[in-house]
Amino acid sequence: MHKIAAKAVDWHAVREDFPILREQAHGHPLIYFDSAATSQKPRAIIDALRRYYEHENANVHRGLHTLSSRATEAYEKSRQRVAEYVGAASADEIIFTRGTTESINLVAHAWGGKFIHEGDVILLTEMEHHSNLVPWQLLAERTGARLRFVPVRDDGTLDLEQLSSLLTPELKLFAFTHISNSLGTINPVAELCEKAHAVGALTLVDAAQSAGHLPINVQELGCDYLAFSGHKMCGPTGIGALYGRAEVLDSMPPWHGGGEMIVSVTLEKSVFKRAPHRFEAGTPNIAGAIGLAAAIDYIEQIGRPAIFEHDTQLAHYAAERLTELTGMHVLGPTGERGALVGFVMDAVHPHDLTTFADQYGLALRGGHHCNQPLMRRFGVSGTTRASFYFYNTTEEIDRMIEILHRAVRFFS
Amino acid sequence: MTTEIEELYQEVILDHSRRPRNFGELADAAVRVHGDNPACGDEIHLGVRFDAEGGLEDIKFTGHGCAISQASASLMTMKLKGKSRVEVMEMLRAFHDLVTDEISEAPKTLGDLRVMKGVRKFPQRVKCAMLAWRAVEQALEQGAGEANVSTEPE
Numbered sequence: 001m002h003k004i005a006a007k008a009v010d011w012h013a014v015r016e017d018f019p020i021l022r023e024q025a026h027g028h029p030l031i032y033f034d035s036a037a038t039s040q041k042p043r044a045i046i047d048a049l050r051r052y053y054e055h056e057n058a059n060v061h062r063g064l065h066t067l068s069s070r071a072t073e074a075y076e077k078s079r080q081r082v083a084e085y086v087g088a089a090s091a092d093e094i095i096f097t098r099g100t101t102e103s104i105n106l107v108a109h110a111w112g113g114k115f116i117h118e119g120d121v122i123l124l125t126e127m128e129h130h131s132n133l134v135p136w137q138l139l140a141e142r143t144g145a146r147l148r149f150v151p152v153r154d155d156g157t158l159d160l161e162q163l164s165s166l167l168t169p170e171l172k173l174f175a176f177t178h179i180s181n182s183l184g185t186i187n188p189v190a191e192l193c194e195k196a197h198a199v200g201a202l203t204l205v206d207a208a209q210s211a212g213h214l215p216i217n218v219q220e221l222g223c224d225y226l227a228f229s230g231h232k233m234c235g236p237t238g239i240g241a242l243y244g245r246a247e248v249l250d251s252m253p254p255w256h257g258g259g260e261m262i263v264s265v266t267l268e269k270s271v272f273k274r275a276p277h278r279f280e281a282g283t284p285n286i287a288g289a290i291g292l293a294a295a296i297d298y299i300e301q302i303g304r305p306a307i308f309e310h311d312t313q314l315a316h317y318a319a320e321r322l323t324e325l326t327g328m329h330v331l332g333p334t335g336e337r338g339a340l341v342g343f344v345m346d347a348v349h350p351h352d353l354t355t356f357a358d359q360y361g362l363a364l365r366g367g368h369h370c371n372q373p374l375m376r377r378f379g380v381s382g383t384t385r386a387s388f389y390f391y392n393t394t395e396e397i398d399r400m401i402e403i404l405h406r407a408v409r410f411f412s
Numbered sequence: 413m414t415t416e417i418e419e420l421y422q423e424v425i426l427d428h429s430r431r432p433r434n435f436g437e438l439a440d441a442a443v444r445v446h447g448d449n450p451a452c453g454d455e456i457h458l459g460v461r462f463d464a465e466g467g468l469e470d471i472k473f474t475g476h477g478c479a480i481s482q483a484s485a486s487l488m489t490m491k492l493k494g495k496s497r498v499e500v501m502e503m504l505r506a507f508h509d510l511v512t513d514e515i516s517e518a519p520k521t522l523g524d525l526r527v528m529k530g531v532r533k534f535p536q537r538v539k540c541a542m543l544a545w546r547a548v549e550q551a552l553e554q555g556a557g558e559a560n561v562s563t564e565p566e
Contacts, residue, residue, distance in 0.1 A: 026416075349477065349478035349479060350452075350478075351452055351478040351480075351537070351540065352421075352478045352479045352480070355417070355420070355534060355536075355537065356417060356421075359416065359417040366452075367451065367452050367453075368452070368453055372450075372453075375453060380453075381452065381453025381454060381455075381476065381477075382452055382453050410421070410426075411421075411426065411429075411479065
């Protein structure tokens with residue numbers, strides 16, 4: 001799937017599309033290595049938002065006037081664009097949400113509330129972001145379901161040998177991340193989905209770290225749900241999507257009640273729309289959806305195979321160069337890795353390091369990365385993370401290595 | 413060029429972070445407080461013994477964390493040993509002002525602790541500097557036994 005030939009891209013020209021990359025921090029050119037937290041936005045997305053507010057803004061699905069028609073059309077076109085981007089069979093399988101976290105909570109409430117009972121098992125992994133852990137803890141508390149976890153090996157990959165013993169008849173859902181936000185591990189999604197389906201469980205893929213970085217086709221992956229955020233893939237904050245296989249979405253009751261999601265309402269009861277509108281109560285984030293579609297257009301113009309190749313090359317280059325530093329421990333797999341590298345240094349605590357790096361214009365992330373159980377698994381309180389996107393360069397990584405050398409000298 | 417960073421990490425702070433003073437278990441502690449900063453995983457385990465008047469006769473700590481939290485704990489234990497309850501509370505308030513308040517003149521009574529002044533330019537690091545102080549505040553409140561304190565109240 002990742003093997004589609006990547007076309008040649010002028011990456012330095014791509015940087016010009018991002019106004020914020022001309023910013024300075026503490027008198028130094030900004031080096032933004034925190035794209036796993038949120039990506040920067042190209043001019044095209046900023047323009048799309050402005051165009052919407054200047055020419056199309058109105059509420060969707062209700063008004064019979066010109067602007068409402070424009071807004072409705074643009075909003076639903078965006079849904080179609082998202083559907084194509086992830087290979088969904090239909091736009092009806094795409095629910096707009098605030099982001100990955102809300103997408104997962106939607107499944108935990110609407111699907112979990114109906115189908116999860118005492119004694120059922122929800123399978124996760126030890127490398128899940130809190131957003132794919134806490135909603136299931138809350139569901140387990142409400143229902144008496146049990147959580148189980150696929151262990152992570154020392155090399156940062158899932159211990160698939162343990163998986164078969166976890167695939168029991170009580171298993172109702174296997175929810176796992178596509179790419180670990182701390183380790184960079186890329187999980188074998190299709191294989192995991194197939195194994196879970198073999199025991200009759202559904203699957204949910206947390207694609208927060210993958211959706212903007214590599215080609216995704218939900219039908220090829222075979223997942224039942226896929227959750228992702230717009231803001232990590234050049235889009236605005238506050239918009240994301242949940243893909244749900246049509247049959248699964250149709251089986252689910254609503255979660256939020258309100259306008260937009262109903263067919264008819266009496267004082268006593270309501271009749272609800274079908275998916276996806278059943279799950280979109282209230283005025284949606286219309287501008288956000290349009291911004292997300294613009295982000296998809298932008299990404300597709302460069303091409304995900306090229307982006308994936310570029311990003312993983314940066315991550316490998318960074319992981320390799322980091323080993324030059326003494327007392328350096330790089331986490332995560334030595335093989336294929338996503339667009340980030342997490343590390344621990346004997347000489348410098350992650351928070352001291354990120355404060356220090358910031359003084360040189362370098363934006364790193366230090367801490368537990370919403371991965372507290374995983375940090376415990378590796379016996380660290382936190383790591384420093386450098387995460388990359390297609391607007392980053394090897395020269396910036398060279399500069400990071402210089403700054404890290406400087407930090408070691410400063411703190412040792 | 414990097415005056416702010418040098419002001420934050422003064423040589424005294426780096427020295428205390430590398431070789432923290434009063435670091436270890438206090439065998440006959442009257443109260444032990446486990447402080448943590450869940451935002452970053454830093455931990456401090458503080459042991460305190462009181463004198464007949466309730467002042468701090470001895471104080472020691474263990475734990476792990478960033479240079480700021482380690483140095484702050486080390487400097488604090490040096491400063492508070494032998495201080496009365498009232499003096500400790502006064503110093504706690506003065507220290508909090510020192511690391512948060514842009515305009516306050518650092519009171520002379522803080523002595524060495526004034527090297528922590530640079531923290532005020534780094535609001536995200538105030539909790540690092542305050543962790544040990546939150547623990548000692550809890551120790552005074554608790555008086556005996558074991559207690560927990562967190563920089564993120566539940």
